[in-house]
Amino acid sequence: MRYLYFQSKSSLPTNKRWVTPHHQNIISLLQSCSKREELIQIHAQMIRSRLIEDTFYVSRIIAFLAAPSPRSSMAYARRVFDQIHQPNLFSWNSMIRGYANCDAPRDALSLYKLMLRRGFSPDSYTFAVVTKACAHLNALEAGETVRGSVLKCGLESDMFVMTGFINLYAGCGEVNIAREVFDEMRRRDVVSWTSMLSGYARVNRWDEAFLLFDEMRVTGIEPNKVTIMSLISACGQLRALDKGRRLHLRIIENGMERDADVANSIMNMYAKCGSMRNAAEVFERMPVKNSISWNTLVGGFARNGLYKEALTMFQEMACSEVKPDEITIIGALSACAQLGDLQQGKLLHAYIEGRMIARNLFVTNALVNMYAKCGDLAKAEAIFRGMPQRDVFSWTAIISGFVQVSGCKKALSLFEEMQLTDVEPNEVTLVSALSACSQLGALDQGRQIHACIEENNVGKDVCLGNALMDMYAKCGCIEIASRIFHGMPLKDTLSWNTMIGGLATHGHGRAAIDLFNQMQKIGDAEPDSVTLLAVLCACSHSGMVHEGIFYFSSMSSSYGIVPEVEHYGCMVDLLSRAGLIGEASDFIKNMPIAPNSVIWGSLLASCRVHHKMELGQKIAQHIIEIAPNDEGAHVLISNLYAEAGRWDDVRQVRTLMGSRGMEKSPGCSSIEVNGVVHEFFVGDKLLHQYGMIYLVLDGLTHQMNQTVCESCCTL
Structure with missing residues (x-):
């Protein structure tokens, strides 16, 4: 029988072996295999020919099944792997890599520990993959143990392995340790530098990221696309427009702006920095525009308050080769909502239906929000009621919509309905519900919402703190409002305005002025026109004429506010x-x-x-x-x-x-009884107990008249 000599490639085990023509045929089939069904047939042939007992050949099946592709199957790979009496290192690495790549990092670490218990020695590839699994899990302690093994194996100079530890430490927030590892590396490539730069960016240490970038350039290492995009993202997060422009010039010099991903990240940076003119210029120069390019520009215009421009870009996109998708639709609907443009919003709705664009949860939420903010609450509620699934954004959109048009009783009714579902309200929902309580004077319901916030340990950000304070102030509980105000760790201008205005409304003019002076002394928030309006109201309600004249006269000179x-x-x-x-x-x-x-x-x-x-x-x-x-x-x-x-x-x-x-x-008055707000209008006879109400009022009037007469007789 004629035998062929076969030596594996570098990606395979490096042993040499003699194979028969039949075996060579199976190897060829394995190399050309592209479907799992084909692999199953090859696997069956290997079992019949007893080739499955050879670790070298079975490792090829495992590598095929564990590779990151649609044909992968880690469950199948594990069954094959567990049948091997003595797996080789290639098989162990293939399995560990497969688990790490299919979002099963715990299984990757578990198999690594099994590998050690069975006496196998990892190599640099093993350590790199295991470190990646630790990074996915933020498993710092496990990563430290792996690093100890790396040092024992003498692989601390392996650039590939140590770059993995930079990613691990940076991902766990230990960026200083990541920098120590980086500084100890004898050799660094562009991936090492980029990993360290990304680590700084991840924890918002942008200044150090840019210093490292300058150092990288001095060493002669040219940044790659990932490096550039990390720094561009940093400029956007920092709102560092000048740095972003300088980096953009370097990108243009290197010819990288023609890359669609880089150009999109530059546009996003300019949008976050508020320079939509620069973003539009980058867009116009792009040789090929994809959906992300259009969406970045539409969304950028909307985020910067240029809603008409956002809609114009949407219309241009609709006429281009790249058609709007769900993200574009959401951006355009948001622009209509902010403009209150119901007509354009209806046209967009018709476009969605006509083009059969998927009405997923996000698009439907955007429709509810648009109709609500444009004042068509009937349509908003109809869409809301027709949703098979609702999330917190669905409920928040409809509740805040009714609050916006003073439909506060309906808003609170919806909030109570929401509480009967499995959807938990977020800060925005709670702010809207508290605003409804403020407008109605519904103190009992406001207190219930406050209790819900405390019981569920809802994080009280500045907006929620302001809403609680405003609710108590408008419901007459100025002392509780004051306690909330003084207990807030962070206060913005609205916080001060709400408290100063509340004190002014309740006749505590002097206290309002004292708080205004405290605001200026602390200096964490700048007074605005609303602040001075509250101060003047405090002076007016408390008869402080001279103080009012003083503050009005100093508005422009001291605060830069034009009356x-x-x-x-x-x-x-x-x-x-x-x-x-x-x-x-x-x-x-x-x-x-x-x-x-x-x-x-x-x-x-x-x-x-x-x-x-x-x-x-x-x-x-x-x-x-x-x-x-x-x-x-x-x-x-x-x-x-x-x-x-x-x-x-x-x-x-x-x-x-x-x-x-x-x-x-x-005239209209409201009173809250047992958590229900009742409204009374002059001459209103629609209330089912109006007869009893007027009888009581007549009795009170008679008693007052008697009291007046008795007082007159006494005099």
């Missing part, structure tokens, strides 16, 4: 409340901006209180001229004439209101 019409209105209210009607009138005349009907109405109300009828009449005539359809202003005018007993003028104003279709909005 707006609301600030002028506060000053008129401040002077008017203090009875300084003439000063308030002069203040209005000297305003650099035109006063609105609210400002004139504030002065008119004070004229009524302080019996300045002549001035009030002039103001009334002026209001009728500048705000002929302002319902509230006309009611104030009517009340002024009624105060003076000028009933003919009262009738004329009421007749004028009727001819213009104006009706006085009925």
Whole structure:
């Protein structure tokens, strides 16, 4: 019989053996095999020919099954492996690598430990794969043990192995140890440098990443695509536009901008830095644009508030060779939501249906959010109710939508419905629910939400802390609001504004001013126009005229804030409340901006209180001229004439209101009973207990009248 001599390639065990033509045929079949079904047939032939007993040949089957490809099957590979009496190193490495590559790092480590127990010595390839498995698991202790074995085997100078330890330590947050390993390496290639750079980037130590990049260039190591993309990402995270531009110039010099992945990362960096003009320029220069390119630009415009530009890019993409996908659709729907453009949103919805774009959970959530923010709550709820599956974003979109249009009772009803499901609310959901409680004055429900937050250890970020504080302040519990405020580890400008405004509303003007002074002293948040508005309101409600004049006068010089019409209105209210009607009138005349009907109405109300009828009449005539359809202003005018007993003028104003279709909005009060908020309108007879309510009110009125009479008799 003729025999052929066969020597394995470097990827195979390095033993030499004599094989028969039949065996050579099986080897050829193994080398050309591309499907698992073919492998099963070859495996059966090897069993029949007893070739399966040869470790060398069976290792080829294991390598085939454990390779990262659609044909891989680790369960099949393990059955074959467990039948080998003495696996060779190649088989062990193939199995460990297979587990590591198929997201089974625990199995990879378990097999490595079995390998050691059975007396096999790992090589550099084994250690590299095992270190990768440790990195996937963040198993620092196991990694340290592996490193000890590497040192015992004398492989500490193996660049491939030590680069794996850089990734391990950096992935576990031990970037300083990773740097020690890096510095001890005698040889480093571009992968080693990139691993260390990525490690710094992962823990946001960007300055050190850029210093290392400069050092890398000095050593003559040219960065590869991964290096560049890591640094570009760092610039985006840091909002380091200048560094990003310098790096971009180097990329252009090296001709790497033509690579679509690199160009997309550059566009993303510019978008995060707020420079959409630069992002668009990179996009225009791209020789080939893929879906990621278009999505990066559409999403970038939307994130930077350029919603119309985002929709324009979407329309251009729809006309290009690259058609919009789910990510593009979500970005465009978000732009419509922010613009409140219901018509464009409906066109997008029709585009989704017409092109049969997959309505996955994310797209459906975006539709619910768009309809809710555009005010079509009926359509938003219809889509929401038709969803087979809902996540926290689905619930949050519909709840916040109703809060936005003052449908707070419906929002809280939905929140209660959500709590009966398996979906846990997130911070945004809770903020929306607390906002609904604030608007309704629903203290009991607000307290229940607060208790839910505490019981479930929900992380109270600044937004959630602000929402809790606002809810308690608007529900009258200013002391609890104050405790929450002072207990917040981090405060933004809104935190200070909410607390200052709450104190001002509750008549604690001096405390509000003291808190404003504290805000300036601490300096962790800058006052804005809302802050100064709250301060002026505090002065107005507490009669602190001199303080109010001082803060108003120093707005531009001390805080760089140009007074707006609301600030002028506060000053008129401040002077008017203090009875300084003439000063308030002069203040209005000297305003650099035109006063609105609210400002004139504030002065008119004070004229009524302080019996300045002549001035009030002039103001009334002026209001009728500048705000002929302002319902509230006309009611104030009517009340002024009624105060003076000028009933003919009262009738004329009421007749004028009727001819213009104006009706006085009925007064509304709300009260929370057993966690349910009830609203009462003037003259409302729709409540099922209205008879009893009016009976009680009549009784209270009678008691008050008796008390007044008794007091008069006593005097």
